[in-house]
Structure formats: structure tokens, C-alpha cells
Amino acid sequence: MDILTIFVAAILVNNYVLYYFLGICPFLGVSKKLDSALSMGMAVTFVMTLTAVASWMINHWILIPFGLDYLQIVSFILVIASLVQLVEMFIRKMSPPLYQALGIYLPLITTNCAIMGLALLASLKGYGFIETVVFGIGSGLGFTLAIVLMAGIREQLDLADVPKPLKGAGIALIVAGIMALAFSGFSGMIK
């Protein structure tokens, strides 16, 4: 599989949110406003890319040579948590309003299943270093695409005449379902 295929597959075909259903909580939680959704997407992309790099290095330089494959999950958690901590400090310093806007969802990137899923999937698929990095960037962009699309739709939905029982979470989940349906059109394009 060449690099481009991995990249496109991660964004569209095997989209983390809409195909694997990973990382749903920020997808629904931070998708009320377009700009904070975009920032969330960027933060997740950043963490995903670094996670891909760090988890590959740990996996190939430490875990596999010492035969410690069974420590994969715990070491990945350690790396992801540290990276998120770093991102949190960085955002708090650089943009307090963004820090406020992302709120609890920022530290929750730590346990974002999309990121853990990325680290485990990359090792499962046996990608090389470059492939892993591209896979990480692609996955992050795929997440960003999904959350930004969702935020765009939800901003429009605020003005729409939604039946009362479906307001808020109800219509958001319906929209997510329809988006997943639309993205399922890509499935099967890449084996």
C-alpha cells in the first residue's frame, strides 16, 4: 500500500469518527461552534501525529527489541497522556479563550479512543515509520474533517425548526448517523 493510499484511506474511507466510531465524545461535545471545532480538530491532529511518531519509536526501539509487546497499551497510554498534558499547557499559554472553549474536552483527549486506536492500529497493521506518520496525520485530518462538517451543520441547525423532542442531542445524533451513512459510500474502495 503506498503512502497516498494510506493518507486518503485514513481521511475518508476509514474515517475514525464515521467509520470506526472512535472519538465520538469530542465529536459531539465540541461541535457546537465552527471555530472551536476546528481548534479541537487541530489539537487532536497534533496529538495524533505526535502519538504516531512516539508510539512507533517506543514500539520498534524499546518494546519489540526487549520482547515487551505486552506492555504496548500501558506505554502508549503514558505517551498519549504526556502529549495531551503538553498540548494543554501550550494552549493555556497561547490562547486562554480557546482553553476555556475546549473546556473539559481538552484533557479528555487523553482517553480519546481515536488516539489510542491510532497507536494500536498502526502497530497492528505493521506500518513502517513514514507510513505511521502519514497514517497519524491522515487520521487527525479525518477527525478534523468530521468534526468541522458536524459543527457547520449544527450551526445551521440552530436556526432550523427542529421538533422539540429532538432538539439538542437528539438531532445531533441523527445528523451524525446520516453523516456516517454518507461516508459509508467510501467503504470498500480500499481493501
Next chain:
Amino acid sequence: MTDILIPILTMGLLGLLLSIGLSIAYRKLKVEEDPKVEKIYELLPQINCGACGYSGCRPFAEAVAKGEAEPNGCTVGGDEVAQEIADIMGTEAGKTVKKVARIHCRGTKEAALDKGVYLGVTTCQAAHILGGNKQCPYGCLGYGDCVDSCPFDAMAMGEDGLPIVFEEKCTACGECVKACPRDIIDLQPITQNVMVFCRSHTGTAARKVCKNACFACGICVKACPEAITLENNLAVIKDYKKIAPEKIPAIEKCPTNAIGRIKKEENHEG
């Protein structure tokens, strides 16, 4: 032995490296937040009512710490909080006069005539949209939207069909003012004990639908012309401070009790 040692060492080293990295990053990226903000924020009631004019308690705390807002801006916290905030800021608190909600209607069940029997949704908002259940288009509808809106349990619906304010609990957050579709509640200093209990602008017609309506006879204006005027068929107290205490009995000669002192049963003072 090495089977256990190697994993322990690797994980230990990994943890050590990451924590060193993080502590260096923390040094570089530390945010210097004004410690006053946190202290002031803790003093505030933290209900984010917005009565101070800021979107919540936190922005207000930040504004005070920056010197943009006065320490006594929080009406809910009152004098006590203002004093503590002023202590933190090292300035004078200034005196806050406690404000309370006052209801400008005496249209009790007996006094104000009903239009008919209202069987709709029992909120003032709904009744108001349908024109109200009372003949007076300005009076209290009596379904207690204000009582429901009060976050401090400082209001109750009286037996006469008018809401009661418990002044010791009222914090002047203004929720009831917003909730009332007829706009008959406002916030007044607690020291102000004379007020107009009517909002009707229909003049003599008002008397036909409510025994306690102001119908602009002008007796109160004659009693105290420097403070009271008639505006659009309604007595208005322009400057409460100009009402001399000895003039109050003359003002209370009002034939319909639409102006005068606040009675205990209307506003409970603590």
C-alpha cells in the same frame, strides 16, 4: 529475574523521561495568572446570574482584579462580599444599598375583575399572549412565573393572588423582572418605602376594572409636587429622596391605595 527487571526498568525510564520533559515544558509554559482573580472568584456566589453586568462570576472577578469593575458590583453578594473583595484589592468597598424586587400591582383577586375563566397553560407568559385573564391589561396575572424564576426562594404566591417578596432573601438578581411578561416588577433600594402600586395607563377606565388602580386623580401630586408627577395617566415617583416623611400620610390619602407605604404582608422585611 531479568524477566521482571527489564519491564520495570523500561517503564520506569519511560516514565522518568516523560515527566522530565513535562516538568521542563511546565517551566517554559507556565501561565502567570493573577492570584487575586481566583480569590475574588471564590468569594462570589458563583451562580452566574449576570446582575453585575458581566457574563458570569469569573469575568466579573477578572474585571475587578484588573480594576475595571468596582468591588461592590455584585448585588447578590451584597456588602459583605464587597468588603471582602475590597480587602483583597486594598481599596474602599463603597456602600452598596441592597436592592430588592418590588411588585407594582395591587390587583388582588378581590380588587381586579376577571375577564372570564382562563383554562389555558397556567403560566403568566401563556396567559399574557392570550391577552390575560384579568380585565386590566397591565396587572399581575397571578400564575407565578416570577416565583418559579426566583433562584433564591425569595418569592411566594400570596393567597390574594399577588406574589410576595421575602426581602431578606431577595438578592436583586433580576430574574423575576425578566420573567414577568407584564413588566410590573422592578428593583428598588430596600430603603425606599413609598411606591406606586399600579402600572395602568388607562386613567379613569382603570378604576372600572380594578379597585386598587391609579386613575390619575392627582391627590398624591398635590400632596408632594416636588417628588410625584403624573405621566401618561399614572402617578410616578420621580425622586424618592424628596419625599419628606411628614408628607407620607397625605400621599396615602390615595382613594384607591395605589400609592403609599409598602405593607408588611406585601414585602416581608427581615
